[in-house]
Amino acid sequence: MPATQTGGAARTVIVTVDDDPAVSRAVARDLRRRYGESHRIVRADSGESALEALRDLRLRGDSVAVILADYRMPEMNGIEFLEQAMDVYPGARRVLLTAYADTGAAIDAINVVDLDHYLLKPWDPPEEKLYPVVDDLLAAWRTEDHRPVKETKVVGHRWSARSSGVREFLARNQVPYRWYSSDEPEGQALLTAAETDGTSLPVVITPDGRALVEPTDPDLAASVGLATTPSARFYDLIVIGGGPAGLGAAVYGASEGLRTVLVERTATGGQAGQSSRIENYLGFPDGVSGGQLTDRAHRQATRFGAEILTACEVTGLEISGSSRTVLLGDGTSVAAHTVILATGVSYRQLDAAGVDELTGRGVFYGSALTEAAGCKDQDVYVVGGANSAGQAAVYLARGARSVTLLVRGESLTASMSHYLIQQIEETPQIRVRTRTEVAAAHGTRQLEGITLRDTKSGETETVDAQFLFVFIGAAPRTDWLDGVVQRDDLGFVVAGPDLAVAGERPAGWPLDRAPYHLETNVPGVFVAGDARAESAKRVASAVGEGAMAVMLVHRYLERL
Template identity: 80%
Template structure:
């Protein structure tokens, strides 16, 4: 039976079949929100639906619903489907265990899930309250009406469809996916006047139909900021990974007018990580998406602008100004620039891989595809932390996961805690000294030829899913001739610019470059794009903060 306190106010509803957990979350919610909201608690999906109907009859408003995933008779997703019919405008949160994150990702499409929280949520000040605060703000600003969802119609094994879904998921834009060969997908194609030969079709909340949209056009139609609000800033941060987000947070919080420019989605490679367990302050681990979401919200709260789907193609110095040029010909300028462009996964050079990218071959964790691997045989290529995190995550739902490693062991490139988890997972197999020789398939990946580098022998395996993490290349080609880079393309800065104590060629100031300053005064680098960087989330965030400190020093002396 549902229990309620403090009648007469807008409701926050929580449902969990474990009485202890139910009481704990109601207690935490009441402590923070009890003065303004009525906290209603239920211990089953059925009683929660009944409570919602009673509230509806009385004319009460429901702002947020938090539902546990694992409940008997009616699980959390099934309950939220029922709840939509009663209170379509209420914000929806799924409480999950670590092993159920795949179900939470599925729920984004099934019930327009607004957020999912991993249990335990302690401390609530860190994990629970920031999420609920944002959902309440969004609910109040929506006039309590349901937010129309973006709809994507495409083919299951279409690379463009995969790219669009990944773009929306990484930017945390709720969407519904419809296969073009299913009745509802066909109906949407017909309604939009599309013939189905050019996919994906994206139907945006404002009613616009986009066929095979480019990221910038898609971003503009789904509510992501793409245009700067000003022509001149104190600081432009290029790149939205941990280093760039760290720089944006510290820059904006310290009074600098800051804009962050990201070509795809904030988070970078870290944002695609299924689980980061060695980041300071998160003893239970945190997903890359959760960490990215928190950092992005933190940056915007301090006043930083975040532009998405804007590709930077040039950087020029004009007196004291640093001009950043975009691919569409427009530009913005600033007193200073932080380069946090990060790295991208190297492409697998084996024959067949290019043609099957997005159709069974994926680079990075491909969050939108992970849930489809349940009960399947999956191959992960790579021997560093990103590959290990993906293997552990995928093993929770896949029939088997085979980790292909070129080296002789994992110990040379992977953290010890991940190696332990891989060894303890019964369905993960590690094959060392093994590489992909060729990928085969017509419409999608069907088979791999594997080559044993120790013996020179090869074998063929049937597989539809391969995720590739084989090292990273810096995204710095556009900086050729602007700042000094090493032979691999990583940006040189600080002491690495002056190994013999002499300033770099063209340096005109009477001081040496600051620690993270490039060969262009006022232009700094942070994170993975920097030569000899640690390639860790914590160090990237730290460098972003340090770069802002050096920006202040540069501005004071300019």
Template identity: 75%
Template sequence: DGSRLPLVITPDGTALVEPEDAELAARVGLATTPTADFYDLVVVGGGPAGLGAAVYGASEGLRTVLVERSATGGQAGQSSRIENYLGFPDGVSGSQLTERARRQAARFGAEILTAREVTGLEVNGAARTVLFSDGSAVSAHSVILATGVSYRQLDAPGLAGLTGCGVFYGSALTEASACQGHNVYIVGGANSAGQAALYLARGAKSVTLLVRGPSLSASMSHYLVQQIEDAPNVFVRTGTVLDAAHGSEHLEQLTLRDVASGHTELVDAHWLFVFIGAAPLTGWLEGTVLRDGRGFIMAGPDLTPDGRPPADWDLDRPPYHLETNVPGVFVAGDARSESAKRVASAVGEGAMAVMLVHRYLEQS
């Protein structure tokens, strides 16, 4: 009757009404339950850092399980094209890169659990226990936190009601075909915004980047800036912010404001993509793992600015480079305070964290 959606019909004819993510994942053959109660390593998060950690952990003999709340790939998996990743001179889509990494981790024997939301972390003697939203848990000698970040929401009148109806956060892949021949606007001046602009420009009539700052060079890689300058249908409006979105059932117009003069302009627009940075997914670590003022996880030297170990640190050594204030719990990728926010560095940190896990286990 349309009042209870989504309705999913499985190949055997079973009707699932408003299924939970875990139920749907299990129906399509994805693993959602760990096969053991205890592992050498639990990796939380399935983006490049988590997948890198799973590949290196499993390939080096650690009993490894990776836990992901939705699908592996993270934000990188939604990127339309990554051109500066080592070994791919012609570029590669984020989904291709991360799917290869997922298969690689599975081939080495890492368990990959999807549709499992992690809600807490406990220290139980030598064990580190990861708690799930359904009340279950899994324990290990060590944990690597690779939870990544989520897209920040733009707070402007009219946007909330039009999200999904012409207004999108992050990935431009799924909506690209619908933008054919239309004028598209993108808010943001970092690499993800530039990659999306070039991807959408293949079919869109025009793509306009709205950038608050005076230029792209401060926040975007040089190669992307050059490609945007060379693209005939990609335009950049610096010193411009979005004041409001207008439309009834779909986005129809945007109100733009010049930062310097305060002058506003109403433009016709049916598609808007927002890339204004991201916030770390670390709220569930409150009271356990130290974070900075923005919620990013602190590790290594950041924990010992005065040369003294963090409070409650009971080992006779300082934390390892990617180790948090909880011994045996490490962080890798975008969730780490002052991280590079690049796919290559995230993968490298995942591998490095595994090396430090080995060192921790040898000394435990």
């Protein structure tokens, strides 16, 4: 049943959702009695219908101040609903309606969805139990800036690699946008208005009405208000990379008074930011999506004063006395006393015929979240045997007809966490094929099929496929450090005790002390997270190393 609405369109909205019709009407009645003249009340009887209503409100530019959700709803409980509602209206205040027996779940929800309050049912009399809570939440909501955000419009083709890249860039940078297919009337009308014939796609129409044809990431970032150039020429600390390690370093550096700038080539979050669900991160017993964790860390870093630059490619590092200068792809540079390398890793490319030509047109590297909607009722293939592949398979199985996990090894136990293996075993839509690799990808305009090869027998099989997600291996993004910072044979940065040879300081080390634990062979240049040789490759350890690197930065600066 669709959500029902009362009141005029210009008023701020309060949303309530409960699957019990009597309770739903009672909540809406009490809210309307107190707030009906100044707010519009939207009532829904399921999480799905409420999400649909929220998306419609967002598209119209309406403001939602408070969302009240019942905990015990079938198919999608109140916590699950609020978690998805956060992605639509992150600034709305969130209330969970619970029975006394559910208070434990409500307390857990404080971590999962930043719950603002939970109300025990019944809430009679509302003058004592409901209205004071809503009054406080509305007052808190009004203190923040909730001016409507004008949307960016993207016109492209579903099987265009660059169209896919633009959508992923905007989504990962939390930029509201609306997608229009160039094959449909609305998309054609926008192309006509933009005075382009659509031969070059995508076309991005900015909130101020400018049309950008096949924009680069830096052009796109600048057009939607993301910072792309540093505001100063010299800082205390430059953090390179915006994954968990880099965000952790930015939070701790800025919060401790260091003039901090973070430089990121695409979007903050790194590989973790693309994870549909991280369930083994401390403090989140019900898990947290990579996007939500990234968004919180990003906001936390900027609140402390860290400057975050997006779509900035780092091309080199120069050392001049106590200054460390980072060279950027646009020919500019930025300098600081210290640098933390938190560049993370990227997925290795799949070495199979036809894959390169079909990348972005059915073959995707680590973009399951962006493309998941298009996988509904499809047969999907995921390549990889580690946690990222497992998380993607579980997430895609929510809508796909089937998900086949392709693993080169004998089993998942060597590379995947136990909790994920259990989830995969309990999900009937997921099938695991071990000792299997992709030998080729087929298709003209888009992916149409893949050839699978048994790594033991060599036998091959060709299957129909429109979606192939690849999560294989990890290659560090460190080529630009060649000749300056010491790396191992695989490109990972060597630091601390690992630099010593037979207990001696590294060759060329200029100081009378040994390198600190995360310090590279260049004094004042540190490494944290997945880019470090022998790192743990886990979100928690990356965040911890980012914080530890800042502690060592302080120690270094004290001795300058």
